[in-house]
Amino acid sequence: MLLVFSGALVLGGTLSATVIWLTSGLGRGLQPAWRIGLLAALTIVAVLREFHVLNIALPQNARQIPQEVFAKGPLLGPFQFGFELGTGVRTFVSASLPYVLAAALWLYATDYRIALLVGATFGLGRAAMTAARYWSGAVERGDERLERRITWLPPAALVVGVAAAAMIVASGVLHWRT
Amino acid sequence: MRHAASISAGHRVRVVLADASAPFVAFAGLLVGAVVLGSPVLAWASLAGLAGYSLSGST
Numbered sequence: 001m002l003l004v005f006s007g008a009l010v011l012g013g014t015l016s017a018t019v020i021w022l023t024s025g026l027g028r029g030l031q032p033a034w035r036i037g038l039l040a041a042l043t044i045v046a047v048l049r050e051f052h053v054l055n056i057a058l059p060q061n062a063r064q065i066p067q068e069v070f071a072k073g074p075l076l077g078p079f080q081f082g083f084e085l086g087t088g089v090r091t092f093v094s095a096s097l098p099y100v101l102a103a104a105l106w107l108y109a110t111d112y113r114i115a116l117l118v119g120a121t122f123g124l125g126r127a128a129m130t131a132a133r134y135w136s137g138a139v140e141r142g143d144e145r146l147e148r149r150i151t152w153l154p155p156a157a158l159v160v161g162v163a164a165a166a167m168i169v170a171s172g173v174l175h176w177r178t
Numbered sequence: 179m180r181h182a183a184s185i186s187a188g189h190r191v192r193v194v195l196a197d198a199s200a201p202f203v204a205f206a207g208l209l210v211g212a213v214v215l216g217s218p219v220l221a222w223a224s225l226a227g228l229a230g231y232s233l234s235g236s237t
Contacts, residue, residue: 097229118222118225129234157205157232
């Protein structure tokens with residue numbers, strides 16, 4: 001069940017990343033200064049929001065995936081739940097970093113293989129918490145720790161993610177191989 | 179002796195996995211790898227993994 005759920009998360013993430021990449025010709029066609037400016041502006045807004053300086057609502061499909069999907073069976077239920085969650089557009093999006101990722105992909109992904117990698121890793125990132133809880137054998141303790149860490153996790157992920165995005169932009173400017 | 183060491187190592191792995199920050203450290207480590215190796219591909223993986231992980235708790 002965990003394998004089906006995680007695989008569906010990866011598939012969902014890959015679908016969304018592919019759709020973004022398919023339209024990325026528009027973004028990559030912009031002048032380099034515009035691309036850096038757009039990504040920097042979005043990143044600044046994301047940081048200000050994550051640190052509660054700006055109070056803005058993220059564009060999101062603010063709904064929970066209905067519990068009824070699990071009635072579809074032990075395989076189809078987790079698959080549909082994971083796939084919808086993996087796309088990132090069918091449910092709540094509580095953190096700002098996925099928007100920075102989508103913008104970076106739209107503006108800087110030069111190759112469809114980057115889109116596939118990004119989609120798959122996004123899905124794996126979403127599956128990581130569930131997998132870690134399952135393998136730890138301490139589900140309740142894992143939930144308690146998540147409760148405590150949920151406050152610092154999105155801002156910390158954003159800070160490290162921004163550093164990664166900066167490296168991606170620098171690689172484009174410096175023409176490192178991708 | 180070896181059995182005891184193996185149990186201890188297994189216990190440590192479980193403790194690390196039970197810690198909600200373990201995947202965060204792993205994806206941040208990818209960025210360190212990206213910088214050390216000069217690999218934008220690893221930077222993409224780090225960014226995407228962290229983006230997915232930052233949504234933990236959102237269903």
